[in-house]
Amino acid sequence: MRALARLGAAVVGVALALTGCASPPAAPAGSGAPMTSPVVKQKVVVFAAASLTAAFKELATQAPGLDISYTFDGSPTLVEQLNAKPDVADVLATADEPNMKKASDAQLIKAQPTIFATNTAVLIVPKDNPGKVTGLNDSLTGKKLVVCAPSVPCGAAARTIAQNAGYSLQPVSEEQKVTDVVGKVTSGEADAGIAFSTDAKSAGDKVATIQLPGADKVVSRYPLAVTAKSTRPEAAAAFVQLVTGEKGRAVLTRYGFTLP
């Protein structure tokens, strides 16, 4: 009998907890609480390219009105996930235009995407440069070079730059994410890698950066757009404004991006 009573209490408790959790957020969302309210944060889900990780995370600390939930991954992966569930994110930011075009062709985004930053590819080596690599030249012969796969923006950029320079890339690995390239260089597993200047910057003093001649002609342009099926278009627009506004530009520059 006592056990039964306890069970009953537990059921009531769970029910209370459930309703308690469910009702308050529903009310302000329905009444469209103003963005400026310091108490109610507007939730927004952002899918962003892996190379935006550090900059976007810092940006989140400068947006008191937004409760930003990020997913960082390779651009093709993000588009694929959005394709599978179009309302899973409110904003999509890719590291190149072809991937954004895929999303736009599949009618996953609203309106025209905005280019908010550009990025250039650089050669990175472990800080003590054990392979004595000097650039895309003979110093790489017999050394372990890691690049991104051709379908990933940093891989496409690496190939174009090498092609323009008349150098044939012979990587030991083609990674799916630019952060994996950086990881293999910082761990010393690879002698060199081709990543974006921003990735080199966020790796700090664990890597040394070598500029690639002609890289400035192969900039990767970062577009961002509100998704077509966004359930929180207001918050999504606020996030876009944050990135393209003064705060966003300052943070992006600090993390090695160039501005369009």
Place this chain on the structure above:
Amino acid sequence: MTAGAGHVPGWIRLPAAVAVLFLLVPLVGVAVRVPWAQAPSLLATPEARDALWLSLVTCLAATGVSLVLGLPLAVALARSHGRLAGAIRTLVTIPMVLPPVVAGLALLITFGRRGVVGATLSAWGIEVGFTTVAVVIAQVFVSMPFLITSVEGALRAAGGAYEEVAATLGASPMYTLRRVTLPLMLPAVASGAALAFARALGEFGATITFAGSLQGTTRTLPLEIYQVRELDTDSALALSLVLILVAALTVGLSGWVSRRTVRRGAA
């Protein structure tokens, strides 16, 4: 199976059916979505062929290594009772349940260029990172425990009575191992090796963390699927089907072998 069926309450069939559907529908889903007409040409691309071949070669090598090193350990564990044996038994199963990325990181800091073992190897001019050997190492690490536990379990269940009899009849330890223990555990070896092979075939996380991804060298079937899945869903599905079929075949074979053993044991 049929003899016990009457003792099972009827309601149990509902969750059981849900379990079957939950496990099978995704597999059937792949089979339905596979572009059957183009499957042969999708699987004949150089990338797909390289991945298939590399997976086959590395998994066979990994299973071979698991047999050579894992069998002796299984025999030793099955015939030991000490606390140390118990500890080892627990420890060697850890890679079975380790998240793949953790396995990859562990291997990287061990066999990587700056790793404990890797740094020494590197000084001798041997570097395993980004090579096919790294793929095999990753596969052995995650698959050998399956062989060990399966063989050890079978030996333990069989008990040591036959060996004791052989010993009292004057057989040497080597003779006993060769003529008594090995024949006893052969079916378990077959099914354990099949399980290890299947696990090696599916190995992904440790490979991508530790070995990298390059066509013909380190890009095994799962890595190739990961690579093409967003560009070319059809190829990814066709390759997935191959993996599912091989895995099903391997596990089916292992099940058939153990059932045969049970029947023989009962007779």
